[in-house]
Amino acid sequence: MSERPGIVFGSLLAIAATLSTLLLIGLDTLGAGGLASILITLLGAFSACVFFLVQLRAVPLESLALVALTSLSAVALLRALLRFRRQQRLLVGIPLERIEVSALVRPAQASGTSDLYLAHATRPAAFCVGLLHPRLVVTSGLLNRLTADEQAAVIWHETQHARLREPLRCLIAETITTAFFWLPTLRDLSERYRLTRELDADQVAIAHTSRRALAGALHEVIAEPAYAGTIGLADAASARIDRLFDPSAKLPPLFSRLRLTVSVASIGILALVVALPAQLSFGENAPLNTMLTSTSLHGLPGMTLGFALNTALITGIALAARRFGGRRIRMI
């Protein structure tokens, strides 16, 4: 079951759809007025205004959790899309030269529909990009190191990715895992999806060339072991090579225990939130109305200052974490 990339990807999509629906149902029970009041209260509390902080205690915990969770997910989603945009800009900058697939692969039907581009770089790399019309990119550095058979293996492997529009699926999977970061088990699913789709493409490449050709190509493309110690990833990498030699080799366990525990807890909280919708009528909330209508009570300049200070603080911490924590930091 867990070895079919289609099924893994499908379950990822299904979970994402269910979660979004749950969140929307939860928000719906709050109503527009209630939602707006909670958001304003949260924003006010973020400015460290004492009045809003006190007001926060009056808001039911579950609706607070719901609104906070949804906002965080929305921000994460936005960030994933921004990252994708920056990546596309970078891709546009790489100088590419179009070449004919038939120059590399003897039976020309390998070409399929995708275009092949050559990048004049010394780094050995081969990849597939483009959402709707995937393109294959190979570097001259890689081609120079490979025999004709191995080059064909690379093209077959990547063509399989292009045919299934892997870049698009990859973007969807990455967006889902980033947006629902509070359900870390999705990361396991997405990793499993990556592994199984590579195994599939490997099989296609072996069927059209040979195991030896693919092994040679993989050997040349592997970077130096720069990130030694990433245990989960090492397991997946070993499994892929094991499969090369033994088609029935076992894959690593699908779920990590820590991620599963955290996810179950998150689901539990979310279920509670949706099951016990908060009955709020913020329209008659006298203190909040007073605060919003007479800003002189606590002073708009003071609130703005508090807001700016908090934003600066959080930004500073985030930047420091990125600077000193390395790029490989992931949530859980």
Place this chain on the structure above:
Amino acid sequence: MKDRYGQAPAPHTPTIARVSPFDRRTRRQRESADPVARYLGGLQAEVMTALWQTNDATVRDVLDQLNRRRKQKLAYTTVLTLVSRLWTRGLLTREPDGRVFRYRPAKSRDELLAELSDELIDRLFTDFGEIAVAQLGTRLEALDAKHRQALRQTRKK
């Protein structure tokens, strides 16, 4: 005696494609047909092209060449700034010749493009992981020595 002016200012990382997270380049520059112009900008790319053609020139020579087919002439100081920026980036070398410097390209156009491609491909994978890219050796950098050995032996057979 060591030449005081001949060397580019001390050790800087010779990055060509450095772009801040908030990319302020115009769309025209980003998607320019000349890959060198995408990162150096149109004018600096023109200077590089001129120097690749002559291979050895003073700022005055570059100025003359750039102005040859220009209605709106460039000023000497403009080209001086462009040239010295390229020199700071490590793309040009220079040696004093009388009262002026003679500049030479530090690398050929092909070398520069290869370096640029290397830098961009490196960044593609280190900065963005695999958000919308299917890479051949994905996740294999974590492979242990035993499996690497197995791959190498299969290839040699």
